[in-house]
Amino acid sequence: xxxxxxxxxxxxxxxxxxxxxxxxxxxxxxxxxxxxxxxxxxxxxxxxxxxxxxxxxxxxxxxxxxxxxxxxxxxxxxxxxxxxxxxxxxxxxxxxxxxxxxxxxxxxxxxxxxxxxxxxxxxxxxxxxxxxxxxxxxxxxxxxxxxxxxxxxxxxxxxxxxxxxxxxxxxxxxxxxxxxxxxxxxxxxxxxxxxxxxxxxxxxxxxxx
Numbered sequence: 705x706x707x708x709x710x711x712x713x714x715x716x717x718x719x720x721x722x723x724x725x726x727x728x729x730x731x732x733x734x735x736x737x738x739x740x741x742x743x744x745x746x747x748x749x750x751x752x753x754x755x756x757x758x759x760x761x762x763x764x765x766x767x768x769x770x771x772x773x774x775x776x777x778x779x780x781x782x783x784x785x786x787x788x789x790x791x792x793x794x795x796x797x798x799x800x801x802x803x804x805x806x807x808x809x810x811x812x813x814x815x816x817x818x819x820x821x822x823x824x825x826x827x828x829x830x831x832x833x834x835x836x837x838x839x840x841x842x843x844x845x846x847x848x849x850x851x852x853x854x855x856x857x858x859x860x861x862x863x864x865x866x867x868x869x870x871x872x873x874x875x876x877x878x879x880x881x882x883x884x885x886x887x888x889x890x891x892x893x894x895x896x897x898x899x900x901x902x903x904x905x906x907x908x909x910x911x912x913x
Contacts (some may be wrong), residue, residue: 735762
């Protein structure tokens with residue numbers, strides 16, 4: 705009969721399982737295999753062979769338990785690394801989402817600002833165009849007014865020149881008529897008293913000398 709030993713519990717976890725591993729109760733310990741106690745009977749197995757087999761089985765069993773512990777520790781470390789990587793992945797994803805959102809906001813803000821700049825530039829261009837159009841109309845009115853004034857001045861000058869020319873022609877005609885009259889008019893005789901007075905003037909001068 706085997707010696708009664710307290711049950712040994714081991715945790716068996718499936719790879720990648722996130723929940724705690726289920727409890728498994730092991731009823732036989734390696735010590736039970738190394739120190740077996742059986743009742744003797746006729747025509748039973750060789751005790752030496754049985755003990756050797758159980759000793760070898762206990763060694764393999766202990767090796768399996770140590771390997772199980774090592775795998776369990778590796779699993780714990782792997783799960784810790786996996787959790788860390790998942791946290792890093794979540795942080796990286798959140799960072800990427802934040803960066804994408806910021807990029808979208810910056811892009812939208814830049815587009816809005818560009819639209820405002822274009823709208824302001826178009827407004828200024830329209831205002832400048834209106835001012836230029838008004839100034840062009842004023843210049844055209846001034847040019848038309850100057851043309852009208854030039855025509856008036858030219859007409860006035862032309863009328864003045866014609867009037868002066870007619871006056872000059874009239875004066876020339878008058879001068880020609882006066883010259884013709886002087887040529888045909890006889891010379892008037894001088895009075896005798898004037899002749900005698902002119903003759904006595906040198907004589908009085910001689911007397912003074």
